[in-house]
Amino acid sequence: MxxxxxxxxxxxxxxxxxxxxxxxxxxxxxxxxxxxxxxxxxxxxxxxxxxxxxxxxxxxxxxxxxxxxxxxxxxxxxxxxxxxxxxxxxxxxxxxxxxxxxxxxxxxxxxxxxxxxxxxxxxxxxxxxxxxxxxxxxxxxxxxxxxxxxxxxxEKGTFSGSLNTAKSLKPEQTTYLEGSNAVYEALWANQPEKDTVEDDLPGYKAQAKAVAAALDAHVEGLGGIEGTEVGKLRATLTKAAGNWKKAANAADADTFYTAYDPAFTGIDPNKSVAARKELGLATTVPADEAEVWAG
Structure with missing residues (x-):
């Protein structure tokens, strides 16, 4: 400070x-x-x-x-x-x-x-x-x-080189990153304070709604990018968006859980590695993200 x-x-x-x-x-x-x-x-x-x-x-x-x-x-x-x-x-x-x-x-x-x-x-x-x-x-x-x-x-040690990568990105890379970043921002920025869905179903439904909206926008952006792996990822995320919408509209905790499991699995960062490689982006899942989806 x-x-x-x-x-x-x-x-x-x-x-x-x-x-x-x-x-x-x-x-x-x-x-x-x-x-x-x-x-x-x-x-x-x-x-x-x-x-x-x-x-x-x-x-x-x-x-x-x-x-x-x-x-x-x-x-x-x-x-x-x-x-x-x-x-x-x-x-x-x-x-x-x-x-x-x-x-x-x-x-x-x-x-x-x-x-x-x-x-x-x-x-x-x-x-x-x-x-x-x-x-x-x-x-x-x-x-x-x-x-x-x-x-x-x-946190420990040092690194070399500038982290300024924005200016060197190609348009399709920028489009992908903006959409992807928005999805995970929607997930974590709307994380309810309560640990269980039973204690705050409205809060978890609101989070699901935000993630679904971000996914819809991300999928739309991917539609303008060519590539076999990008196409596969787009299909995966479209399905995930559907499950997040089901969670957002769940009438009770049990219904929410049923939709949430495939919804969360559907945005596992590992599923985007092939598309990232095709786009020329980094392909190593950050350790903290890998730990979350490892369960």
Missing amino acids: KTLAPYRSLRGISAVVALLAIGAVGCSDISDAVDGAKDGAKKVARQRSVFSLDLGDCYNPNGKAEGTAYAVEIVPCDEAHQGQVVGEFAIDEGKEYPGDDEVSAIADERCPVEAQKYAPDTWALPQGVSLLYYTPTKESWATGDRAVSCTYTA
Whole structure:
């Protein structure tokens, strides 16, 4: 999270100071010290205020990825890094700070949408990255800070290269991804809080209705794309949409369950691998998605 703080000049030890400090040592030790000092100086030179993060910036957090931050190290995207800004927007919430929970709720809702504009194919993301965000705090809000920076950040290790794939996609790839992403967004964004259908049949029926509508739109989009495997997937999803509609219209929990099982199985990500391959998209199901459909 962004935290308002006085400007802090981050200073590193120069190569000359390093040499004076180590005194009379071997050449290899001197070389190591110089290299270390150069690396330190480079990191300092790359420090930028977290308030100045821009879309597309690749960076390394100073310390833990999560928590308050004053500055980050901006690096070229072809170098190893921990995170990249993949979306940004401003919160429009009047003059009063809406509170930490409300700010987080806004970011939770908006960041996935913004991130998909920049990196539409979530299957192509490096393994182990999570969608995090920098948001205003109460203190920074008082200075006019309203910006949210959405990032994909590695939980462990680093990755290389930019995640910006939107501009390189072909029209048919974009059409597929927009439709597919909307289906799973409808599924998870409308997930009822109750664990069982018996406890919230209306909520589960509303979720089913949203998924069915997204599937109808996805199927329509696939109709304009040529390809044998795409055609097979379109037939599979058409059948799945029918089952989601049955679930949405279920009169009771038992009827819902009967329709839900084939409906959920019908949108198993594994069923889209062949079509994705035909379209030239990533074909490895993300681990978290594979786990859900593995049961």
